[in-house]
Amino acid sequence: MNTWLLNIQQQLSRQILASKLPHALLFAGVPNAGQEKLADWLINVLLCQALHQENVGQEQVVIQPCGQCKTCKLFLNSSYPDHLSIISDKSTIGVDVIRKLSQFFEKTAHIGQAKTALVNHADHMTISAANALLKTLEEPTSNSFIILTTDRSDLLLPTIISRCQRIEVRPPVGEKLLAEFHQQGDDVFVNLSHLNELSDSDAAHAYNEFRTHFIQYLTLHRNRNEVLVALAQHSDGYRWLEKIVVGLMREQSGWQTARSDNTLVKIPDKQQLCHIYNLAQTANTKLKTLVQVNRQFLSEKLLADISFAIRNSDQN
Ligand SMILES: [Zn+2]
Incomplete structure (x- = not known):
């Protein structure tokens, strides 16, 4: 992981160990700042059944997924049933897709671990999609996590941003x-x-x-x-x-x-x-x-x- 991501991983690890991770997070930054990498790591950590702690400096700890347990293997294989990824390249994310996300959270988990959803390029949501997501953000189901990433947080509805823990991913600049x-x-x-x-x-x-x-x-x-x-x-x-x-x-x-x-x-x-x-x-x-x-x-x-x-x- 890049050095500037490590600090964020430490912060999130502390929150997870203290059971203080909020149920919605937004990773924002310039394109390719590493927000997708972080989201991937965090989701894997939330699902893994055999986490371990890695010392990365003086009393600094980052939690890492094991990569070996059943849920890790399923996740790495993109076949973990209690995770939903919404990956948008250029096209908009419509309201239908977000409704599916809401329905996904309403169902009980297959495996009994956390349920997670990832929305990459959350700024691609249409207004009605964003409004549909707001409802899901307002009424969280237990042990569920929604991770949003964006490189254009200025295009996100402020009401979406305010319901997430916002994390700025800032690579060093020349x-x-x-x-x-x-x-x-x-x-x-x-x-x-x-x-x-x-x-x-x-x-x-x-x-x-x-x-x-x-x-x-x-x-x-x-x-x-x-x-x-x-x-x-x-x-x-x-x-x-x-x-x-x-x-x-x-x-x-x-x-x-x-x-x-x-x-x-x-x-x-x-x-x-x-x-x-x-x-x-x-x-x-x-x-x-x-x-x-x-x-x-x-x-x-x-x-x-x-x-x-x-x-x-x-x-x-
Ligand atoms: Zn694992």
């Missing part, structure tokens, strides 16, 4: 990129968990470019086309937009000092930024939850709405 973002005034330590652009230099470059274009669009009404192309074609475009607007709102509130590239031009006031943020968030949710959405059209509409919001301010 010093250089950290410094770069620090200079820009980005609150890296708060946002680290969902920033591809922090762990990938191409993404960092694309993000910086988009940020410059968007701010010029807001302040000078330039670069509409560049902004549109990024929104319509870059998979992170909508999230970036939200992040940038949040950053501008912070500057407006005096939480962070304004940067030199903003000081000479008028940026929209707090109320307008808030409005723009809501527009961006609504569009992002649509993009995520509607099956047949035209991204190009959605992006054009979003920019038209933002443009309208700024133009209104110019006339006042």
Whole structure:
């Protein structure tokens, strides 16, 4: 296991040994941060009948499954009957799938150990799927555990997040990129968990470019086309937009000092930024939850709405 996962394993091991593991957990982090690995480990630990403790440092212990007992063998073989995995690659997770999950928990366990379910990419749930899951999270059956993983926790319903123990999986980040973002005034330590652009230099470059274009669009009404192309074609475009607007709102509130590239031009006031943020968030949710959405059209509409919001301010 990677070093940054080991700390989380220790924490979870302590909770398990003290019988204080909650029945729903959410592992969140950048893509491939290790949240799936952790989920796999935890589920195996919850099912294994012959756990052992591994010393990993001064009085630090991590519980490990044996890999040999009947339940371990079944689990490793993907044929353990009291576990349900919902693995989504690109497609959405619909309400039918989540209803099956609820029914799965209502039935008594075959083997008599814990019942577990895994929902990978929980952010792929449609709104109605998420609402169905909420009911299951609110009415836990005994000795049952639901593990969610995501690399886009910003797209999860807050009510889902609040019912889970949320664990941020944070791999170390290149010093250089950290410094770069620090200079820009980005609150890296708060946002680290969902920033591809922090762990990938191409993404960092694309993000910086988009940020410059968007701010010029807001302040000078330039670069509409560049902004549109990024929104319509870059998979992170909508999230970036939200992040940038949040950053501008912070500057407006005096939480962070304004940067030199903003000081000479008028940026929209707090109320307008808030409005723009809501527009961006609504569009992002649509993009995520509607099956047949035209991204190009959605992006054009979003920019038209933002443009309208700024133009209104110019006339006042
Ligand atoms: Zn075992």
